[in-house]
Amino acid sequence: PTGVSVSADAVKVLYIGVANPISISGGTKGAEAINASIDNGSIENKGGGKFSANVETPGKAIINVSVDGKTTPFEFKVKRIPSPTPMVGTSGGGTLPVNAFKANVGLRAELKDFVFEGIKYDVQSFLLVCQGKGFEEKAGVSVNKGAYFSPDSKAIIEKCKVGSSVIITDIIVTGPDGQRKLDGTVAFNLSN
Structure with a gap:
């Protein structure tokens, strides 16, 4: 018509x-x-x-x-809705003071710069790997269910020092369009 x-x-x-x-x-x-x-x-x-x-x-x-x-x-x-950004506190990776990293309780997934507001993603699971300073003999590895650091992860994070690296990978989130594994990792180099 x-x-x-x-x-x-x-x-x-x-x-x-x-x-x-x-x-x-x-x-x-x-x-x-x-x-x-x-x-x-x-x-x-x-x-x-x-x-x-x-x-x-x-x-x-x-x-x-x-x-x-x-x-x-x-x-x-x-x-599909774009993938959210994994965040620890307000940081999506990079150099972070060791005490600032230790003050966090877990991982969140934030959707940035999307035309629809209020879209939420819940972290279902992730793998935490700590290496470098404090982990010379063996990397600290912990599987987490949910968004919060598990007791094993908290114990590993407490061993982190200046010069430690923290890698969070295998991140699974659930949002309004279903469950998905996020591409890539989020990595932190811990400093003073």
Whole structure:
């Protein structure tokens, strides 16, 4: 139909795990004449030409808009929410005073600079490895369930000194789009 348009209110793509706000206008027919469907999830009419799309699978989604019996397809990219950044305290790695590192209780995953606010990720598990100064004979290694340092990890962290390195890897998080293993590691070189 002429004059029909669809736009994503927040982004040019639709994200899995969040309610994506969509505006659909029906040209001269008005918002009440609009019907919309989506092939990769669900779409809810919020009224006044505002819709909310929930998508399920990465790739693409077609939103079909019908006005007066005429249907027009609109294609959108579908993506997962970007991976969060693993953080210990306020640091995402690098050089950190040993006492500042020891003052922390665990690992968190923060989603930075994403168009949707309030997206939370929970850390499910991670591997902590300490080496260097204080660990000359054997690296300290501990598996953690959840976001907090386990008793084994706390004991290993207490052995850290200036010159120790701490590597956190195998990080598993759960967010609105499901569970995922984060790429890479977060590493700290402990200083004065």
